[in-house]
Structures are given as structure tokens and as C-alpha cells.
Amino acid sequence: MTTHSSVPRRILLQSAAAASLVGGGRSAVAVDPIKIGMPVTLTGALGSIGTQMRQACEFWAKQVNAKGGLLGRPVELIIEDTAGNPSNTVRKAQEMVERNGVRLLTCIVASNEALAVAPKLAEWDAIFVSGDNGDGRLTGESLVPNFFRPNTSGPMGTRAVTLWLRDSPMKKFYGIGMDYAWGHNSMDVFEREAKRAGKEFLGAVFSPTGTKDFSTYITKIRQSGAEGCYLVLAGDDNNAFLSQANQYRLGDKVQLLTEQVDEGSINAVGDAAVGLVGGSRYPATLDNPANKAFVASWQKEYGRLPQMFEGDQYQSCVVLQAAIEKAGSIEAAKVRAAMEGLVVDSVKGRVEMRACDHQGEQAGFVVKVVKKAGMERPVPEVIATYPAKRITPACNKMSYDD
Amino acid sequence: MDLLPFLLVQCLNALSQAALLFFLGVGLTLIFGIMRIVNFAHGTFYMLGAFLGYSAARLSGNFWLAMIVGPIIAGGIGAAFEVGLLRPLYRRDDSAFLMVTFGLTLVLGDIIRLLWGVDALQVAVPDAFAGIVFLFDEPFPVYRLFLAGAGVVVAIAIWQFLERTRLGLLIRATSQNAEMVHALGVDVNLVRSGIFGIGCGLAALGGVLAAPLVTASLGMAGNAIIDAFVIVIIGGMGSFLGSLLAAVLVAFVQVFGTYYFPDFALAAMYLLMLLVLVVRPGGLLGKEA
Numbered sequence: 001m002t003t004h005s006s007v008p009r010r011i012l013l014q015s016a017a018a019a020s021l022v023g024g025g026r027s028a029v030a031v032d033p034i035k036i037g038m039p040v041t042l043t044g045a046l047g048s049i050g051t052q053m054r055q056a057c058e059f060w061a062k063q064v065n066a067k068g069g070l071l072g073r074p075v076e077l078i079i080e081d082t083a084g085n086p087s088n089t090v091r092k093a094q095e096m097v098e099r100n101g102v103r104l105l106t107c108i109v110a111s112n113e114a115l116a117v118a119p120k121l122a123e124w125d126a127i128f129v130s131g132d133n134g135d136g137r138l139t140g141e142s143l144v145p146n147f148f149r150p151n152t153s154g155p156m157g158t159r160a161v162t163l164w165l166r167d168s169p170m171k172k173f174y175g176i177g178m179d180y181a182w183g184h185n186s187m188d189v190f191e192r193e194a195k196r197a198g199k200e201f202l203g204a205v206f207s208p209t210g211t212k213d214f215s216t217y218i219t220k221i222r223q224s225g226a227e228g229c230y231l232v233l234a235g236d237d238n239n240a241f242l243s244q245a246n247q248y249r250l251g252d253k254v255q256l257l258t259e260q261v262d263e264g265s266i267n268a269v270g271d272a273a274v275g276l277v278g279g280s281r282y283p284a285t286l287d288n289p290a291n292k293a294f295v296a297s298w299q300k301e302y303g304r305l306p307q308m309f310e311g312d313q314y315q316s317c318v319v320l321q322a323a324i325e326k327a328g329s330i331e332a333a334k335v336r337a338a339m340e341g342l343v344v345d346s347v348k349g350r351v352e353m354r355a356c357d358h359q360g361e362q363a364g365f366v367v368k369v370v371k372k373a374g375m376e377r378p379v380p381e382v383i384a385t386y387p388a389k390r391i392t393p394a395c396n397k398m399s400y401d402d
Numbered sequence: 403m404d405l406l407p408f409l410l411v412q413c414l415n416a417l418s419q420a421a422l423l424f425f426l427g428v429g430l431t432l433i434f435g436i437m438r439i440v441n442f443a444h445g446t447f448y449m450l451g452a453f454l455g456y457s458a459a460r461l462s463g464n465f466w467l468a469m470i471v472g473p474i475i476a477g478g479i480g481a482a483f484e485v486g487l488l489r490p491l492y493r494r495d496d497s498a499f500l501m502v503t504f505g506l507t508l509v510l511g512d513i514i515r516l517l518w519g520v521d522a523l524q525v526a527v528p529d530a531f532a533g534i535v536f537l538f539d540e541p542f543p544v545y546r547l548f549l550a551g552a553g554v555v556v557a558i559a560i561w562q563f564l565e566r567t568r569l570g571l572l573i574r575a576t577s578q579n580a581e582m583v584h585a586l587g588v589d590v591n592l593v594r595s596g597i598f599g600i601g602c603g604l605a606a607l608g609g610v611l612a613a614p615l616v617t618a619s620l621g622m623a624g625n626a627i628i629d630a631f632v633i634v635i636i637g638g639m640g641s642f643l644g645s646l647l648a649a650v651l652v653a654f655v656q657v658f659g660t661y662y663f664p665d666f667a668l669a670a671m672y673l674l675m676l677l678v679l680v681v682r683p684g685g686l687l688g689k690e691a
Contacts, residue, residue, distance in 0.1 A: 042520070045621045051520045179668075207660075208668040210625050212616050215415035215546070216660040219408070222540075239522050240616040247527065247543035247615075249534055268522035268617045 033076035034069070034330055036061075036320075037096035037126075038107035039117075041084040045210055046235040048264045049309050050109040053131050054079060056313035057107050059301060060321075070324055078102060084109065086116035093117055097124045103330055104129070106316060111135035111154075111182045114147075121146035125332045127339075129320045131313035132281075134182050134259075136189065136398030139359040143396065146332055148339050150319040150351055150360040151312045154186040155398045156391050157259040157279040160364030161230075162193035163391075164277070164384050170255060174224040175204035176217055176241070177232035185398070186232040186259050192399055194230075202226050211237055214244045221254060231258040231278075239268040246272035261367050261380045263307040274378045276369045282311030282348055283365055283382050291347040315346045319353060319360065350388070356395035364391035407538035412657055414537075418546035420653035421553025422615075425608030426626055427633030427645040428560065429601030435640025436577040436597045438496070439488065442503035444605050445627030446510045450476050451606025452618035453514055456523045465528035472610040473603035479510075480602025484595045507623065515620060522620075525613035549611060556607070557646050564642060573597055577640065605630070632671055636678045638688025647686055 038057060041050035061075045069075060078100050082089040089108060096102040105121075105128040108114050114133040121128055127146050130138065134154030138147060173194050177183030183206055191201045202224045207217055221229050229250075233241050238258075242265060245251065258278035266273045284295055284305040294314065298306045306314070319342065324330055327338035340355035352361045367380035393400055430444045451472045458468035483506060491498045526532075531545040564570040575583045576593050584590045609622065616622065633652060637644025652671055659670030666673075678686060 043620060044624065047620055048521055205664045207664075210621070211667070212612070212625060213415070213419045213656065215419070216412065216657050219411060219415070220661065220664075223408075236522060236616065236619050236621045239619065243524075243617060244615055247534075247545060249541045252541075264521060268524055268619070270524045270526070272524075 031069075031073050033074045034071070034104070034324070035076050035078055035096075035100055035102045037093060037100070037102035037105045038077055038079045039082045039089045039092040039096065039105070039113070040079060040107045041109035041113070042081040044084040045237060046084050046109050048235055048268075049132065049262070050081075050107070052264065052307050052309040053107045053109065053313040055302075056131070056306070056310040057317055059298065059310075060314055060317035062301075063297070064321065070321060071328065071330075079107075082109075082113060084113070086110075086113045089113040090116050090120060094120070094124070097126055103127065103332060104320065104335070106320065107131050107313065108133065110180075111138065111185075112180055114138055115142055115181060118142060118144045118147050121332075127320075127332050127335050129316050131316040132309055135185050136393075137181075137185065139357040140396050140398050143357055146336060148319075148353060148358045148360075150316040150344075150353060152279075152281040152362065152364065152391075153359060154182060154259060155189045155393055156362075156364060157281060158186055158189045158193060159391050159393070159400060160279040160366050160384070160386055161257055161259065161277075162190065162197060163364075163386050164366045165194065165199065165228075165257075166197045168228075170199070170227040172200045172202055172224075172226045173228045173230060173257075174202045174221055174226035174254075175230040175232065176221065177204060177206050178234065178237055179206035179208045182234075183232045187230070189398060190230050190232075190259075196400075196402075204230075207233075207237065207241075209237065212240055214241045215248070217241070218245055218248045218250055221250065222248075226254060228255040228257050231256060233258070234262075235264075238262075238265050242269045242272045242276070251275050260308065261369060262309060263305075263380070264309075266369060266378055266380070271371065271378060273369045274371050277383070278367060280308055280365045280367045280380055280382070282306075282308050282315070283367055283380055284311060285382060286348065286365075288345075288347075288349050290345055290349075294347045311347050315348055315351065318346045319344050319351060323353075352388070354392075354395065359392060359395075361388040361392040363388050404538070407540045410537050411540050411542060412661065413654075414542060414546060414550060416653040416657040417550035417553070417650075419657065420650045421549045421556075422608050422612050423629060423633055423653055424553050424557060424646055424649035425604050425611065426630045427637065427649055428557075428642060429604035430630045431634045431637060431640055431642065431645040432573075432604075433598055433601040434634065435642075436573055437488075437594055439499045439598075440496070440503070441598075441601065442500060442627065443483075443506040443510060444602070444630050445623040445625070446507045446514075447476050447480060447602040447605040448609040448612075448626040448630075449618075449620070449622040450479070450510060450514060451609025452525070452613040452622055453518050453523070453609075454606065455610030455613050456518070456525050456618045459525060465526075469607065469610050473607040476606030476609075477599040477603025481595045481599030484598035485591075488598070489591060489594075507627075511620070511623060518618070520620060522617040525618055527614045545614060552611065553649075556604075560604075560642065569593075569596070629671075632675050635685055636675050638682075638685025640689070641685065641687040644685055644687035651686075 080092040103126045111133045130149040136155040177187040187204050194201045261278040322344045323339040327334040342353040364386045366384040369378045371378045454472035455468040458471040527545045531548045533544045534541040633648045637648030660667040
């Protein structure tokens with residue numbers, strides 16, 4: 001299934017007309033679109049996240065094309081479903097590069113997919129701008145020159161929660177994570193951070209992706225005697241866990257913490273999400289001019305607030321846009337040079353794409369899911385904001401010194 | 403947690419899970435036993451059940467109605483599919499059925515995506531079962547007790563249906579020798595459509611009942627079809643009692659396996675299947691060895 005995002009034909013025609021005018025009678029040449037490859041998980045356990053990310057990309061592309069495109073060229077999105085399988089992702093990305101001439105990639109959902117794609121980037125001479133990939137290694141030991149991460153990483157999301165944790169009266173913690181790269185990586189970071197904050201880490205359990213019955217895991221959490229339980233779950237697994245934890249009244253005894261609170265989950269589980277505390281990569285309520293403009297036009301387009309992965313992916317698109325404009329080209333070497341050190345004021349405020357490890361330095365947020373009068377669904381409310389310097393780890397690092 | 407409450411809670415966890423696995427596996431095994439068709443679309447009917455249940459519960463405000471309406475609609479679609487697309491293929495070899503039912507998973511999956519969208523949907527536990535009971539001070543959801551009970555009731559109902567009713571007799575006869583039953587003047591095609599519809603309806607019932615635990619989502623089908631095949635293979639292709647036994651066995655292995663060997667949570671079910679296949683290649687209660 002390939003869907004080519006609608007490039008307004010008008011732009012092509014206008015560009016063609018302009019070219020023929022400038023060319024003074026020489027044959028009219030339509031401007032090549034800037035093709036952006038999106039091997040995105042739209043089905044399977046992480047499909048709901050991929051769908052958010054795709055929507056953000058489409059929204060961004062529409063905005064850009066409405067203003068005449070990028071470098072005078074229309075943006076064309078080439079979207080393929082990977083179903084979350086890394087070997088699929090590599091194959092589809094390769095097809096995009098070889099068949100469609102794509103040199104820019106984004107919107108890859110899972111970290112294991114991103115880790116599979118990264119080593120290929122040099123061979124493809126392509127730039128990959130992460131929109132949500134969390135694994136700390138992508139800007140650490142697995143960093144490749146053509147990879148950039150303008151979004152909040154897993155360790156950064158965890159960092160915001162651990163900073164919040166230091167002030168909390170809770171002492172003993174347990175964890176449950178998804179049994180793949182992201183789950184283990186984030187749990188390691190949390191364990192280290194919790195210990196550094198003088199808390200006791202009682203252990204963690206990992207559930208295979210696609211787990212449906214969490215009853216045994218809930219038993220284990222309850223038996224651990226922890227006051228808080230850290231969740232590194234996403235998509236359907238997260239929804240199943242929260243629904244079932246609520247049915248077992250786990251929240252009465254254990255404060256559930258998560259690396260990230262996403263609205264997709266809140267919509268899927270409703271009141272079962274109430275009380276959950278976690279980082280948010282992007283809360284739509286942020287008070288800055290870029291975000292207000294973004295939220296207003298998003299609401300006009302879709303009639304609802306943007307969700308977390310939509311905001312984060314959108315920021316990545318805006319960073320990519322700024323880099324292309326600064327480079328004046330989409331050649332990998334030029335975009336890379338433009339990206340390094342780039343500062344963008346986007347929906348989350350100031351983001352600096354530091355040159356040393358290609359991680360975007362940005363603020364971190366902690367939210368709590370609350371029930372508000374007049375709203376059908378519970379909403380995440382910002383309870384703490386931390387500055388970029390405290391949130392972003394040192395270059396190539398996944399952990400923090402303090 | 404002391405040993406006794408722990409064992410009680412874990413056994414009830416396993417039984418509630420066994421009920422869901424049974425609803426999933428029994429339809430597949432009935433269809434295979436009678437029609438010799440491997441219904442690849444079974445997981446999709448399970449997912450369809452969850453979404454139909456969501457809509458029925460939302461429109462009527464009544465989960466009980468959803469439990470009836472979801473399986474009936476899904477069963478009707480299944481029966482119509484059998485009449486329209488499977489019946490013309492009975493003279494072909496088995497691969498034709500695989501292709502057609504696999505095609506149905508794709509079409510039905512996309513229809514569900516178009517009708518309900520891509521987001522996971524919340525299905526609330528019915529109010530009557532939303533509470534908890536305390537088992538030695540351990541809170542346990544009433545809904546899980548209900549699931550285990552529903553599993554027992556449905557198992558007995560299917561058993562009685564197959565053993566005591568005339569239609570059940572015809573179904574058993576058709577599974578043994580369809581041509582002879584046909585020669586005796588019974589409309590075998592009707593029996594086949596019926597059993598395909600019932601099988602799909604049972605999967606959908608599983609989906610309706612699972613939705614409060616896992617939400618209604620597009621990821622359900624892929625997971626479910628694998629579980630359903632494992633149940634059918636362990637229990638023995640076509641064996642009703644086998645699917646019941648397999649569902650209970652798999653649920654207990656999963657619940658206790660996950661507890662004691664969390665690193666092998668995923669492998670436990672397949673190791674069990676491997677073991678059964680080595681000892682009894684036809685499944686626990688399967689006919690051919």
C-alpha cells in the first residue's frame with residue numbers, strides 16, 4: 001500500500017509556468033518534489049502511534065505546500081506500512097531510496113526499526129530524522145553521522161520523571177517494561193536514576209510485545225511491595241496493562257509512573273488512566289507562540305487538540321524544514337552540516353540540534369492524568385517543567401552525572 | 403502474599419484467560435473438524451467481535467446486548483462468506499481455502515479500520531461486574547470470575563448441543579462422512595454454513611468479552627490467530643474437548659510460566675506445543691497420529 005500525499009497540482013503547474021517564463025521559451029520543466037520517505041508502523045501493536053506520527057507529517061507537508069513548498073519545491077510524502085517489523089522497515093526504506101530516489105527519511109516508529117535502518121544510511125546517502133525513537137543508543141554507541149533526533153529520547157523522558165521523583169516521598173520502586181530494546185534500555189536508565197535519587201529499586205519484569213493478559217505481572221508488582229511502579233509500555237500493551245491494573249485496583253496501593261503519558265492511551269482506557277504520572281514529550285497545553293499557532297491551526301484542521309506523538313513528530317518535521325532551508329539543498333552532506341548546531345524555536349520552545357551527538361536539547365515535562373469537569377476523557381496536566389540543560393544527557397551519553 | 407491466596411488468584415487468572423482462549427480455539431477446531439478448512443480469518447472475526455461489541459454497548463448502553471448482537475452479526479457474516487466464497491471451492495484443494503480466508507482477513511481488517519478508525523477503543527466492564535471481591539485480602543476483579551464462569555457455561559452448552567441435539571448429531575455425522583449424510587437426504591451445505599457461522603460467532607464472543615481487558619484494537623487479530631492455531635494444534639485438529647483441554651493447559655502454562663520464568667513468557671506456550679507434538683503428533687485428543 002503506497003499512498004502519495006497530495007501534492008497540490010496547482011503548485012506543480014505554477015512552478016512549471018514560472019520555469020517556462022524564466023526559461024524564456026525553453027521547454028517547461030516541472031520542479032522535482034522533495035520526497036520524504038516514511039516507513040511507518042500503521043498496523044500492529046504500535047500502529048496507533050504510527051498513525052499519529054503520519055498525521056503530523058501530513059499536516060506539516062500540507063502547511064509547507066500551501067506556502068509554496070520547500071526551496072520552491074513541493075513536499076511529497078512516500079508512506080509505507082512496516083507493521084513494526086525491522087526487516088520490513090529496512091526493505092521498504094531501501095525501496096524508497098532505490099525506486100523513488102528518497103534521500104530523507106522520518107516517521108519510523110519503533111527504536112528497533114530505527115536501529116536497523118541507521119547503519120544503512122551512509123550507503124544510501126540519506127538523512128534520517130527521528131520523530132519519536134527513544135532508544136538512548138541512537139545518539140550514543142549506535143550514532144551514525146546521518147541520524148538526527150530532534151525529539152525527546154527515552155533517557156530524557158525518564159530523566160524528567162526521575163527529577164520529579166527526587167522530591168517525592170516514595171521510597172521503593174518496581175518496574176514493568178516491554179521486552180525489546182526500548183523497554184530494557186529505559187528500565188536500565190530508570191534503575192540508575194532511582195538509585196541515584198536514594199530510592200530502592202526492587203526489580204523489574206519484562207513482558208513480550210503483544211502481551212494480552214497482564215494478571216501475572218500485576219501479581220508480581222503487588223508482591224514486590226513497591227510504592228511506585230515504573231511502566232515502559234506502549235500501544236496496545238500499555239492499554240491492556242492500564243485497563244487490567246485498574247480492574248485489579250493496583251493504583252490503590254501502587255503509584256503508577258510512566259516514561260510517557262500519551263493521549264492515545266487515555267482515549268483507549270478512559271478513567272483507568274487517572275492518577276498516572278509521567279513524562280510528556282509534548283503536552284498540547286504548552287504556552288509559547290509557536291505552539292499556540294500550531295494548536296490553533298491543528299484544531300481548525302482536525303477539530304481536536306494535537307496528541308503527544310503528533311507534537312513531537314511535528315517538531316522533527318519543522319527542524320528538518322529549517323535544516324533544508326539553511327542548507328539550500330537536500331543533499332545529505334549539506335543537510336547534515338546545516339543540522340549540526342541548528343537552533344529552532346518550535347512547539348516545545350527552543351531546540352538546539354547539538355553537533356556532538358545529533359540530539360536535540362530541549363525542555364522536559366511531567367504530567368499527571370486528571371479527571372476534569374466538563375471533559376469526557378481524563379487529560380494530562382503539566383505538574384513540572386525542567387530546563388533543557390538538566391534534561392539532555394552529556395554528549396553520546398545515556399545517563400546523567402548528578 | 404501467602405501461598406494459598408497466591409495460588410487461588412493465579413488459578414483464577416488462568417481460568418479467566420482459558421475461557422478467552424477457548425472461545426477463540428473452539429470455533430476454529432469445529433470448522434476444521436467438519437469442513438477440513440483452516441480458517442485463517444478466525445482472528446479477524448475475534449477482532450470484529452470486539453468492535454461490534456464496542457458499538458453495540460455504546461449505542462444501547464448494554465453490554466449484555468453487545469454479547470448477543472456481536473456474535474450474531476459476526477456469525478452471519480461468516481455464514482454469508484461460506485455460502486458466497488467457500489462453497490464454490492469445495493472441489494479444489496486446500497490451498498484455495500487458505501488463500502480465500504487469508505484474503506478475508508485483509509478485506510475484513512480494512513473494513514474494520516474504515517468503519518471504526520485506527521485508535522484503540524475503550525469497552526467498559528459492565529457495571530454489574532465492575533467491582534472487586536477480596537480473596538484472602540487480595541482484590542480480584544469480578545469480571546474475571548464472570549469470564550471463567552462464561553467459559554464453563556459456553557463449554558457445557560456446546561457439548562450438549564453436539565451430543566444432544568439433532569443438528570449436533572448431523573454436525574458430528576458430517577464430520578465423519580459428509581457424502582453419506584448427503585446421500586441420506588440432509589443438506590450438507592446448510593450444515594457447513596451453519597457451523598462456519600457458529601465458529602465465527604464464538605470467536606466474536608471471545609472478542610466481545612476480551613475487549614474490556616485489552617480494548618478493541620486493530621492489533622487483536624494477528625495475536626489471536628496465532629493463539630487459536632496453538633490451541634487447535636495442542637488439542638488436536640477438530641476435537642472439541644481437545645480445544646477445551648488445550649485452552650486450560652495453555653492458560654495455566656502462561657500464567658505460572660510468566661510468574662516463575664518471566665524471561666520465557668513468550669516461549670512457554672510454544673514449548674508446550676512442541677512437547678505435545680513430539681509425544682502426540684495429532685494433538686492431545688486428535689484422531690490421526
